[in-house]
Amino acid sequence: MNEGNTISFGQDTATIFYQESPYFTGDKIKVLKSKYKLNRQIACYFITCMRKSFAGFSWGVTSFNEKVLKNITIHLPVTSTDDIDFAFMESHIREMEESHIREMEAYLKVSGFENCELTEEERFSIEKMKQGNVVFNSFYVTDDHKKKRQNGVFIVKNSHNILQSSIVAGSGNIPYVTAGEGNNSVYAYISYDKTQIEEGNAIMIGGKTMVITYQADDFFSNDSHNLVLYAKDKRLRKELIQLFMVASLNKSLKPIYSWGDSISKTKIAKDMINLPVTSSGSIDYQFMETYIRAIEKQTIQRIKAWRSREIETTIDLVNNTTGTIK
Secondary structure, X not given: OEOOOEEEEEOOOOOEEEEOOOEOOOOOEEEEOOOOOOOHHHHHHHHHHHHHHOOOOOOOOOOOOHHHXXXXXXXXXXXXXXXXXXXXXXXXXXXHHHXXXXXXXXXXXXXXXXXXXXXXXXXXXXXXXXXXXXXXXXXXXXXXXOOOEOOOOEEEEEOOOOOHHHOOOOOOOEEEEOOOOOHXXXXXXXXXXXXXXXXXXXXXXXXXXXXXXXXXXXXXXXXXXXXXXEEXXXXXOOHHHHHHHHHHHHHHHOOOOEOOEOOOOOHHHHOEEEEEEOOOXXXXXXXXXXXXXXXXXXXXXXXXXXXXXXXXXXXXXXXXXXXXXX
16 A cells, blocks of 8 residues: 555656555556655646656656656756745646636536536436446447458548647647647647648547547647547537547557557557447447536536535635734
């Protein structure tokens, strides 16, 4: 059992997460314990800086061994006395959280999500999944033209190849998507040659990292190894349904591929994805949409509950501080 209030670091992929509670780990996971003050906000700031330091590394088992880790430096804000400015780090993350919460509250109001109570159908979908009563069948991810098989769920193509060195971050409003994890794989928003744009409302698979994301809008891609998947059935080309399929692709494909045996347009033709089906055996797109909408509402409920707790804590702190002033 590892201590809580620490940072877990995956050596194979440089995936970094804050772990608030005690936890167990799998193989090749390092536990980073701060010598200084650490809480959730400060850990988030640390992790962002660490991810920037690792951005230039390639994915692979030997890339993040202890020798490499000991030589990595991160850039942190400091006070006038050159001490790490923990107060700034904490307040900066809190300000970002507040900004995101305000954006979320505005989105909820416009989208009609102020009331996040689950419908009967949504509650049923959650219970059905929990109880293991959802029937899944396996489907080919894509067609196999060599075998003249045309029963795949998706049309798959390689993306264009736009090197990071050739773009200017912030030069436009079109997402520049990489195979990296976090921020839905969006590295920056850019302006570039629109003949190399990828059509949105699609699923992208990072060819070397197996990071799978749904891209709602048109986007640019950093690497032609990346795969872009378009659902053949228009009923499946809805955001909530594609988010379900992202989870299914993760579960079906991630155990198969590694850095030394990465996915490709040719290899994926033999792969299958497990999806829920109706009593007639066809893909149950209605269940997928209902289930993800229910998960979305539950997530919003948790955020609202957290928001309420944060407000109560702030009020208590203010009251306690005020009470000590003479």
